[in-house]
Amino acid sequence: MMPPHWTPLVHEAGLASYCLGAGLASMRKANFAEPKHYYGAFFEYTIGLERVMKLALIVDHCVEHGAFPSNEKYAQRYGHRLTDLIAAISGLHNKLDSSARVWEIPSGPIAEAAISILSDFARGSRYYNINVLTGKEPTADPVALWFTEVGMPLLETRRRTPDVRWARLVDNEVGDRAQIRFTDATGAPLTSFEDLARMTRDSEFVAKESTFLCAKIARYTIATLCARAEQADHNLALPYFEEFFYALLIEDSKLKNRKTFML
Template sequence: MFTPEWRLLAHEVGLASYSLRSGLASLRKANYADQQVYYGGFFQYTIGLERVMKLALIIDYLVENGTLPTDRQFAKKFGHKLTDLLSGVGDVRSRLDVSASVWELPDSAMTNAAMAVLSDFAIGARYYNIDVLTGKAATQDPVDRWFSEVGQPLMKKRKRPWKDVQWAHKLDAEVGSKSNINFETENGSPIHSFAAAAQAANESEYVAKEGTFLCARIARHAISVLIARSDQVPRNFQIPNFIEFFYLFVMDDAYLKRQKSFAG
């Protein structure tokens, strides 16, 4: 028979896995013409990442003390501040054997940039649109910030040339004066031509692919710490086999980068 604690842990880790996969799938599809997909992706991903990291801290406490924490504030002390939670996961990592099977974080510059945006989103920027509509002092749109602080550095690392948009320039010359194109890029720049739309599509696709891969690797690190620490839980305490919920996230970079739906 499963214990009440096993059920609670299983439900929580299942929700974390579902949220992460849903969020990553949305971020992979995000583009300048459907910016609501960014918001949905950030929302689901940050929920999943926060829950994974808090689970890692709870399991770490169990290993250290032989019991689950009884302080009701234990899992709440970090709130939604993902940057602090990631530091907490780093502390858990330091208590694992050096030979433990743990996937490391991406390079610190990109990890820090992504986590700063995501942490602020989880804390309050998820209400950006409502806040601005109701008179709160404007901050930076989280989509704009993601594209500026994460997307632009990723694009600077790009080695391959962009897809040719000469066809779009020709289309502008032929029918541009008769068309009505009215979009914005992720950072709010207007798009009124086929050429601008084609280039924005190129950039959106690249940032979607590389940004999602970056987020998947951050999640993989936290998940691998959770799984490794769970292997040290006393055998008299029944916990789920966490890896069963995260098979997708224990794969190598090439596999993660190919994912679009993040099913499984």
């Protein structure tokens, strides 16, 4: 017979896995013309990431004290501050044996900007559009901010700039007989077919690299959870968490090319 904590543990792990998978899949489809994919990605991904990290904190308490925390606010003290949660997970990561530290969290200015934007989204900027509509002073548009602070720096790492000269020929042929009513990912207007072609290529690159970056952040937190759970006393009967997240616990070359993450 399973202990009473078994069901909520597996349900929480399953929910976190679902949210992360849905968020990453949506981010991989994201583009400037359909910002819903970015909003959906941020929403699902931040929920999943937060739940994995809070689950890891609860498991850490089990390892340290041989029992689950009795304080109902134990995992809630961080609120939705993903930056603080990731710092806490880094503390757990340092408790692992060196052989268990298979994955490291991405570092550098781009990763730091991504984590900051995601944390702000979880804490409040997810209501950006509602705030605009209801007259509340809004935060920055998270999609525009992502493309400015994460997407554009990622584009600078691209080895080859796509050739869109063919679109210039379309502009010359069509002239002013066509109206283009699109904006780029930052909200700036696109006024030509060349702009559209360039933004399409840029958007695809940013979506792929953003997904890879977020997948690596998730992989780091998941791996820390799994390794920390293995340090717990067997009498606690913790689930084998890897089975909920195996789609993300893979090497970079495979992770980067994934388009679906649902288990």
